[in-house]
Amino acid sequence: MQELINKDLFSLAILNWIDKIADQGIFATDTELIIRSWNLWLERQTGKLSKEMIGKKLFEVYPELSVKNMSTYYMEALKGQVTVLSQRFHKYLIPIKLSKSEAFFEHMQQNVKIAPLVDDDKIVGTITVIQDITERLLRELELKKEKDEWEMTFNALPDLIAIIDKDYRMLKINKAMAEKLGISQERAKGLYCYEYVHRNKFQPELCPHRRTILEGKTFTEEIYEENLGGYYLISTSPIYDEKGLIRGSVHIAHDITKRKLAEEKLKESEEIFRDFLENAHELIQSVNESGRFLYVNKRWKEVLGYTDEEIKHLTLKDILKPESYENCIKKFEETKSGKVLENVEAIFITKYGDEIIAEGNISPQIKNGKFICTRAIFRDISIHKRIEETLRALSVLDALTGLYNRRGFAAIARQQLELAIRMKRNAIMFFIDIDGMKWINDNLGHSEGDNALIDTANILKQTFRTSDVIGRIGGDEFVVFAMNIGKDNAKILFKRLNQNVNNLNKLKKRPYKLSLSTGFTDIDIGHPPTLEEMIRKADNIMYEQKKKKKIQRIN
């Protein structure tokens, strides 16, 4: 029917028909604006029956129409013009009160058309069509409310949001974005984002928007945008039109400048740290639970000669000398409980079979109570070791006891022996051995063994004269070369020695009783012996004594 009203000019012929079935209010007047027709819809809505209305003047029934200046439109209609009155400006023509309980509006909201009524090409009156749009308006208001809320949210978000069409034009930007760009939200409309936001003549190759448009998926990208003053995490998601075609994308740019700067700082300090590790002169490694290498530094690779690829297949076992392996693994296991070990010595075997003696510290990395790896810093002490050995070889003193070692003893005692022979003086070679040394070492440990050696050395120093040459020539074997004494004096000396041993044992400082076996020999002037012969002889005599002691103990 709407079409019919639109298409044809009104005529009396269709009026009767419209009168009955219309779902809109329709009334007609003559040229005097006296009501000539009042349809069913109007009867229902106004409560005024057509028989009451017909014959009455429109402006007398509804005087408010004069107030609203409606007469102009009716005059125009009588001249042949059509007038459309939209609710927006005029609200309503015929006042129809709505029931209070449901009413947002006091009156029914109306769109109105006022047109000339034509019969046989002659204007015979006016016709007015009233459309009730109250419900539609309420729906629109509801939608608008939702939209306002959405808009408020859109503008309240601190992220920069832009809706961009397929041609890279900004359709809508939120407040945060407008403020960042320094333009109004209105002005941004239609501007090309690559021109205005990125200051580019063309859209960038890697633009996530482009990919979103092409693939219809959401993409995220971290970018640095000078024009926006920082780093942004941009995500673009497709938006579709009513037909389901991609219309553009919505961009959400989250400011990550702070995080990025912090990350960069961290990276920088990490780089410094890594550089420090990489270029350290020490061998640095971290090893996981199964002995595989998580990290080794440059120096490590240089010294051990392995490439990165080879290291992937290596375990701790592959780079340790078998003799060193057990000790190292033991230490490695110890660290798993959180222990930090210092001055651990290890012998590494390079790819080419060379031995590297290293010393270092091992510490575990434990996270949330769980073992992650051990970190070790080793120094290559091979050179030190070699020097140490050379020095040891050149040394004349025994490091543990401070007495002469075999080498020192031999040098000094040999000189004294020669002197004694030339001067035809007597001299005595004593041989002293600690009883049960093996037992002490095995049962009480090597440190107790060391104590026994030190105690013995001290007793020897106490017992003999300062001019006598005292040496430790083997594990628990001591020798003393004393000039200008005879066999008788030797016995006195032994007595003093035993006395000193007893004194020490009385102090009960040790978990064992120190016991020494001794033997001695003097010089036969007729057949002067060599130093070695004297030592061997004294040793044999000591051995005889030791045997006797054992037999006595058994008996």
Place this chain on the structure above:
Amino acid sequence: MIIDDRQKDAITEVINIAFGRAADSLSQITGQRVLLEVPKISILPISQLVEALSEYVKGELVTIHQIFTGTVSGDAMLLLDYQSALELNNLLSEETLKIERITGSARDILTEVGNIILNACLGTFSNLLHFKILFSVPRLQLSELDTMMNSIVIGQEEIRYAMVVTAKFRVKDNEVGGYMIIVLGVASLDVLINAIDKLG
């Protein structure tokens, strides 16, 4: 169909006055000064209409048609591109938040605005030439240009030629711009030219 320069000038003058009144109406509604360009008049075969109009407008259009019959008959149109239609609607709404789609209410507003402008234009036109013209109810159409052109109905005449009058208007300080177009059928053109000759 040929019209000489004198006739063309005379038509331009009549149209100018009519469009001037229409612009005045628009200015009253919007409360803004409305700038109007001098109307251009051309007589074209109907088949060339789309091409001729596409010079002025592109994309989706909002058109308010008012068909008129009487001494002369034709279709008077107010042509706005989509964006301008939105702007014009927003200009007339008191709302702070602007709409982005043409809603039902926006259609009503634009129809009334179109009606006022076209009535002003055609009313003046018929007054000046002492024509008796009857109007149909205006209708708003939302479509692409060619779809819109196909829907033009001019009385019952078979249309071969049409006089196209275009006048661009701009609402000052706003992006709103559009065209008013009157398409007349051949028979009406004859009547119009005769009437103008009589005026002269």
